[in-house]
Amino acid sequence: MDQGLKTADNEREHGGLIVREHDPLNLESPFNALDGIITPNSQFFVRSHFSIPNIDVPGWQLSCGGHVARDIVISYEELVKLPSRTLTSTMECAGNGRVFLTPKADGVQWERGGIGTAEWTGVSLSVLLEKAGLKAGALEVVLSGADEGELIEPPKTPGRIRFSRSLPLSKALSDEVILAFLMNGEPLGSQHGFPVRAIVPGWYGMASVKWLEQIEVVDQPFQGYWQTAEYSQWKRLAGEPVSAPVAEMQTKSQIARPGRNERITPGTRYRIFGAAWSGEANIAQVDVSTDGGKRWSAAHLLGEQLPFTWRLWEFEWQVPSKPGRYELMSRATDDSGTIQPSKHSPDHNAYMIHHTLPLDIEVR
Numbered sequence: 001m002d003q004g005l006k007t008a009d010n011e012r013e014h015g016g017l018i019v020r021e022h023d024p025l026n027l028e029s030p031f032n033a034l035d036g037i038i039t040p041n042s043q044f045f046v047r048s049h050f051s052i053p054n055i056d057v058p059g060w061q062l063s064c065g066g067h068v069a070r071d072i073v074i075s076y077e078e079l080v081k082l083p084s085r086t087l088t089s090t091m092e093c094a095g096n097g098r099v100f101l102t103p104k105a106d107g108v109q110w111e112r113g114g115i116g117t118a119e120w121t122g123v124s125l126s127v128l129l130e131k132a133g134l135k136a137g138a139l140e141v142v143l144s145g146a147d148e149g150e151l152i153e154p155p156k157t158p159g160r161i162r163f164s165r166s167l168p169l170s171k172a173l174s175d176e177v178i179l180a181f182l183m184n185g186e187p188l189g190s191q192h193g194f195p196v197r198a199i200v201p202g203w204y205g206m207a208s209v210k211w212l213e214q215i216e217v218v219d220q221p222f223q224g225y226w227q228t229a230e231y232s233q234w235k236r237l238a239g240e241p242v243s244a245p246v247a248e249m250q251t252k253s254q255i256a257r258p259g260r261n262e263r264i265t266p267g268t269r270y271r272i273f274g275a276a277w278s279g280e281a282n283i284a285q286v287d288v289s290t291d292g293g294k295r296w297s298a299a300h301l302l303g304e305q306l307p308f309t310w311r312l313w314e315f316e317w318q319v320p321s322k323p324g325r326y327e328l329m330s331r332a333t334d335d336s337g338t339i340q341p342s343k344h345s346p347d348h349n350a351y352m353i354h355h356t357l358p359l360d361i362e363v364r
């Protein structure tokens, strides 16, 4: 591998990350440490379903085929020479917050740290699709990674499979969907998809396929494992539940500080601090409750709204002089009028967990 592309993650350390699983590697970000829009690479959560594939740049290539006029194969060197763009995007795992579900759901028990924001640099997927030329009838674009394996716990995989996800053409062709090779200005770490991954702003993390090696245009709805057996939800069609892939991130906010069970001094002023985000919309308002959701007051939105990026917020709390336990909550509203719900929707299975989360703290 090119020395210049050596990545810092060889350090074999998980820094301040919380280990949820070693193999496959699943690491949670300490959301408590939120400090600014950008999550440093060393603190960015890791979600993988199979072992990390070992890929070197000379051996890597990306193919683009299927329902196209001409098949394309492109090397890393060729890809990085194409016109690229840099954008900031928040990525939340669709299972973030799963630990808060009752009854308890199977799967990685993420708390608040299955989320992060980075500045990504890459080539718009549309650039490659234009080179290949879409045939009439093209419907979806399937992205596949180099990682593969077999899962024996239900839902079992049909033998060894890859990690593949599809995008409808409308999303695949929007400029913001990129084939990224830089994360916060550095080559992607091996755990984040080195050398090239998709970034699908506004969608849950599963759409942002890591270790990307194949792009396939299809003329039928793609029904792969990772959008039917897993990462699927129920939508209502003519009153009937129909299975649909998990897609756009839902409007949500989280409190970063205080942390769970933090002790706060009575009668002081405390700055409650957190982040709020939404998939394709912008955050319009965040409200905070310090009495378990009975009364709400507006928080102060910080900085400016960047597209597809979380908005930080703060709330100056006049801490009561009466000691006791208090339940803090935050609630986001986006500019399409959607308000963060108070309950998890069973139609979302164990994904899209965006209801208001109570945070217990002690005033003493």
Ligand SMILES: Nc1nc2c(c(=O)[nH]1)N[C@H]1C(S)=C(S)[C@@H](COP(=O)(O)O)O[C@H]1N2
Residues within 6 Å of the ligand: 044, 045, 046, 047, 048, 049, 050, 092, 093, 094, 144, 145, 146, 147, 163, 191, 192, 193, 204, 205, 206, 207, 208, 209, 210, 211, 212
């Ligand atoms: N090839 C591949 N891509 C993948 C995954 C995977 O297991 N394999 N996990 C997905 C999921 S579920 C999430 S949330 C994000 C996590 O990206 P990160 O590990 O860089 O945080 O990658 C997505 N892309």
Ligand SMILES: [Mo]
Residues within 6 Å of the ligand: 047, 092, 093, 094, 095, 205, 206
């Ligand atoms: Mo995820």
